[in-house]
Amino acid sequence: MSTKIPILDIPKYHADEMLGRVHSFESFGTVDGPGTRFVVFLQGCLFRCKYCHNRDTWDLDGGQLYSVTEVVEQILPYAKFMDASGGGVTVTGGEPVLQPHFVGLLFQKLRENGIHTCLDTNGYVGVYSDEVNHMIEQSDLVMCDIKHINDHKTALREMRSMVDSAVKLLKGNGALEEFGEMLHEAWMIKRSLSDRITNTAIDSIYSAARSAGAIGGKLLGAGGGGFMLLFVTPERHYLVRERLEKLFKVPFRFENGGSQIIFRNSVL
Ligand code: SF4
Numbered sequence: 001m002s003t004k005i006p007i008l009d010i011p012k013y014h015a016d017e018m019l020g021r022v023h024s025f026e027s028f029g030t031v032d033g034p035g036t037r038f039v040v041f042l043q044g045c046l047f048r049c050k051y052c053h054n055r056d057t058w059d060l061d062g063g064q065l066y067s068v069t070e071v072v073e074q075i076l077p078y079a080k081f082m083d084a085s086g087g088g089v090t091v092t093g094g095e096p097v098l099q100p101h102f103v104g105l106l107f108q109k110l111r112e113n114g115i116h117t118c119l120d121t122n123g124y125v126g127v128y129s130d131e132v133n134h135m136i137e138q139s140d141l142v143m144c145d146i147k148h149i150n151d152h153k154t155a156l157r158e159m160r161s162m163v164d165s166a167v168k169l170l171k172g173n174g175a176l177e178e179f180g181e182m183l184h185e186a187w188m189i190k191r192s193l194s195d196r197i198t199n200t201a202i203d204s205i206y207s208a209a210r211s212a213g214a215i216g217g218k219l220l221g222a223g224g225g226g227f228m229l230l231f232v233t234p235e236r237h238y239l240v241r242e243r244l245e246k247l248f249k250v251p252f253r254f255e256n257g258g259s260q261i262i263f264r265n266s267v268l
Helices: 068-084 100-112 130-137 152-170 177-193 200-211 234-243
Strands: 019-029 037-042 064-067 088-092 117-121 141-144 216-220 227-231
Touching (some): 019 068, 019 100, 064 068, 068 100, 088 100, 152 177, 177 227, 200 216, 200 234
Parallel strands (some): 037 088, 088 117
Antiparallel strands (some): 019 037, 019 064, 216 227
């Protein structure tokens, strides 16, 4: 099942053109695919790789808006150099798959101009859609960077090590937003443990909530039913509610009594 929820808040059309959120351009890349390449770094990434050296690309609302034509205009003066070296254009990030519609249209235009296209991605496709399909079709080359090989012991140790920090934060030592970041980190680790932890629908909800301002979240419940718990600062509540308006909101509060029996059948 595929649910279409826009991941990034980008106006779909501006002067009849698709806009993309761009972090920066590099006109002479030599390590991002074959030959000499013009590299387009897109803004926004949902991963939080510890070794990331492009952290300024994480913010989903950052960067600058460019139309497809504006980006093509930046690229065309370099076309001869790219062609002579067997190169082309690489779109990377951040994570370009968060803006599939824009990348698909950009690649289409570049190919019409005889320019080789390369998609450099971390492989995270939260929502599979026609736009993702089109983007892949328009890519001459896809470079999938595997960021981390599953090692469950390390992952479980990392999750265990978060407990003490979480307790400290909940006791008031540190900014509460860090608890949200921790939830996000734990969810990303947990979903990497097995392909049965989440599914496309859950990923869509989570991505949509994050793009509307939720800091982190996790699934609550078991046995085929449950809830998505989200950590959202008060000023962003309405944005997240608006984005997830089709979902049922369950009121939430903390309580101090721990687990309690709320129904008991003495016959059983
Ligand atoms: S996927 Fe890339 S941009 Fe995103 S956090 Fe990892 S290294 Fe950084």
